Amino acid sequence: MPDGYLVLVLHGHLPYIYHPERDDILEERWVYEALTECYLPLLEVFETLIADEIDFRITLSLSSTLLSMLSDETLQERYYRHLQKTVKLARLEQDRLTTSAEFKSVAGFYLDRLSSMLDRYEKYRGNIINPIKLLQQKGYLEVITTCSTHGYLPLMKNQISRRAQVETAVDEYYRHFGRMPGGIWLPECGYAPGVDQTLRDCGLKYFFIDTHGIANSCPAPVYGVFAPVCTRTGVAAFGRDPESSRQVWDRIQGYPGDPVYREFYRDIGYDLDIDYIGAFLPGGKYRVDTGLKYYRITGKEVEKEPYNPEAAARKAAEHARDFVARRRRQVREAAAVIDRRPVVVAPYDAELFGHWWFEGPLWINYVCREIAGDKNSLRLITPSDYLKEYPQNQSVDIPMCSWGAGGYNQHWLNPTTDWMYKHVHVTEDRMSELADNNPRAAGVEKRCLNQCARELLLAQSSDWPFIVYEGTAVDYAKKRFKNHIGRFNILADMLESGRYDPETLQEIESRTSFLPNIDYKVYCSNKYVNRPPGIKKSYRVMMLSWEYPPMTVGGLARHVHDLACALTSMGDEVHVLTCPAEGRGVFSLDRGVYVHRVHPDKLSAEKFIDWVKQLNDAMLDMSGMLVEVFGSFDLVHAHDWLVGEAAGRIADRYNLPLVATIHATEYGRNHGLHNDLQRHIHGLEAEFARRSDLTICCSNYMKHEIARLFDRPGSKIRVIPNGVELENIQTGLDQTSQREGDGKTIVFLGRLVPEKGVQILISALPGIIEAVGSVRLVIAGKGPYQEELKKLAANIGVGEHVDFIGFVDDENRNRLLNQAAVAVFPSLYEPFGIVALEAMAAGVPVIVSDTGGLRDIIEHGVDGYLAPPGNAEMLGYYVSELIRHPELAQHFSKRARRNVLVKFNWKQIAVETLGVYAEACRAGGMKC
Amino acid sequence: MVMGVDIDRLELPKWYDDNLMTLLVVNQNSIYLYWEMCFEQWRILNGNRLVINLYELNSDAEGPGNRLVQSHTLPPFTGDWYFYNLQPDRRYQAEICYQQNDRLISIMKSNIVALPPAEPYRGSRKVEWRSVEGINAIGTPAKEPNVTMKELVNTMSFYMGIK
Structure with a gap:
């Protein structure tokens, strides 16, 4: 067995830059460049490794925008023509340079390489997703997802928007790969508390964050970045290893900056005479990269020297050996102090390999071979396989973080980009409202809503603020952002007015064939009324409350009633134990809720405290009967101190988890404790809170009050608001x-x-x-x-x-x-x-x-x-x-x-309550 | 061009005619705020100068103990603001007010944001372990680690320098 593992992550993403309406948009060339320089070469590397029987494991994330563009037939055709044209250019270059001692071999190198790309693309019939899928099926790749349009989650206004980005991505992934992704690459490793809940709800098991996100978690992770951590919701987070990142990403000291490697900026598209090169440039005149670059980095402020592919390959091999040696040392040192096999997580943008760092794919090839040469020290692994070996991980709270410059949000939120957020947030709210107001749309209405959803997702792309801040294609990014918001508003106005213009709708739809199966209902605020994944199909709950309609004094009765009904509608079996009520018998079935009332004869005491004791004794007796008749229960859920004693005794007797909801406190009601009765009740409340496995309260204010008054740790208190029907x-x-x-x-x-x-x-x-x-x-x-x-x-x-x-x-x-x-x-x-x-x-x-x-x-x-x-x-x-x-x-x-x-809304509250039940059952070691 | 509109050259709305106020975290020391007011609100303000206040909230619970950390009189036609030099790992909320006679009337409050910490947690919260949802173990679960923070810091280069 190895000393430790390496997770190599390649994150593949391009913004949706496909313009079906025109074929002369310059930005579309980004796709062509990525295919030629990155994706096809990487596939060649993977297939060559397999042919040479080299075992490897790589994690590859692919955004929906990228999947969409790569699978679009028109774009495939356009790229094929572009590649053919580039091969033609390479042939011309070989002829032109046939007498040049310096550049002849480089020209030949490009012709061979590009011809090989063309053959490979023809072999794939223009769709590179198929070979990727095959590599995953064979176990060499773990393909994961990322947010649909690479939306930056920490700056989204609400959970609905975050969920839509993730859920549409998962759906699109499933459409292409026929299975669920195991994990997700958060765009820019952008995390904020609460994102994990969204990921859990969408069935995702892990994500990645930057180093300081792990280091600054609470409590401090005992394994540092050498093991994943686990959020409260049960999603694992892998932290980026800073050392392996520096070696590749650092502009000055990283591998890609080596003088032997190919220089990115010297391209014949800029260097050669327009009369010659114009035929291969957009419009015959716009100078762009052709991919044919003849110089190496050489050094700063020196004349650039000719590129030597063989020397560059040797350097890539040397760097690969260095990289692997350092990783072996790292895991050896870590394994000596932690009691599991450490994992080093090395994530990179896929486009770095081949595009910015031309020799990158070759380096990956050598890294895999070097690791395969000695499996006892270091082995490549996927995150899913690591989690199968180590499913138990330290539970922490992860703070907001990203891998952007500065480590937080400033790369996307700053004076050049801040103007975007009001518009995108208003659009998010409006989309959700449109979805809620049209739950059963059909025909042109549905088309409008689906297109609204697409436009919002595309407006949320983190690429636009990134590009604006970086100052590269600023006008293009601004125009894209404005157009998506503008098109959304046009369609939203149609929906709200009921006056549809089919021609306009058609025109807007024609701009994006993105996410063909999108369902606007992903933006419904009540969409998540399904049971959270991974919990029991139905709980049998013993719910104790002194108040229940029609016996209604305060809000407690209404709360318990509405909660019980909402849980019942989700398939749970709820038995309410409560006080007598005039005109009601000892048992009734009320909207599917089993209501068991204490017989009035059992509550004869004059003194309040004695009456409470009688109520609790009666409930305890009743619980025995319920277990006998209905079978075992899963948990007890008690509301307020009045039934606390019975709840604790029932939980003890039947070994059940106890969830307590504290609606208010005696101390709070009276602004202090001023007499013996209040102090007595306070004592009972404290005992009730401490006895419970988890405590629910209705607001953050109550959470602080309970923690303070009853010395209850915040980790045991859950805030779930009250609802209204x-x-x-x-x-x-x-x-x-x-x-x-x-x-x-x-x-x-x-x-x-x-x-x-x-x-x-x-x-x-x-x-x-x-x-x-x-x-x-x-x-x-x-x-x-x-x-x-x-x-x-x-x-x-x-x-x-x-x-x-x-x-x-x-x-x-x-x-x-x-x-x-x-x-x-x-x-x-x-x-x-x-x-x-x-x-x-x-x-x-x-x-x-x-x-x-x-x-x-x-x-x-x-x-x-x-x-x-x-x-x-x-x-x-x-x-x-x-x-x-x-x-x-x-x-x-x-x-x-x-x-x-x-x-x-009560459905949402019921879902959150089920989450607490599952957690309480899990803590008690029960099947949940 | 359809409906008389070029859908490839659209502009953003100038106004949403709604009361909005949103705080966003920029980094561990700064916050961005944007706002807008509906036409009716502006009419009610009747040209009164606006003041923006930023409060650092109690860690315990919101309440009168919240600390006013910044206050700025807003230039006319301002719709956003950056707050700098804030404390990491604290919560903040902003408020727009206007002066009427001798009192400050609060018109709108923002959401609450929590700035991230700028350094590792130094408290003594208990270490707990849990399973990742939906992962089936193929081996025995890991034992609880038997290494102290001091040992970790002293032996692993990544953590060196953390005091």
């Missing part, structure tokens, strides 16, 4: 007429307790009335603070402007929201705020306190306002603004409703 929120109901002289209606919904801050809203009323005239504040809810609030309203002279209408059911809630000019939730403590979501879903402009979980719901100034908590003056200001400026309010409410659909 849009079907339950009806908009556009007929508005009931308002009372004469009432003015606009301001609405509050919720419990009447001090933490809900209604007193702040009432205190703000005088200022609001002064600013906008008469208003009516409708307070829907009940609670012990109601009398205090009434007194306050009377004392400050606004009693006649305030209506306390009590608890409202769903229908009346909807009716109330439809009357409202604005909904206000001025909470002083709020873990989440489901009612705010309901108001947003109803299209009512919303103002909430800038506190707790409400911050996660509203984007201040974009879809609502966040008012400083407890500040009646500012609360009044924002309320007045929205009443005075209904157009602005309309902007907000439109965005708000959209955000609810995207971020807070």
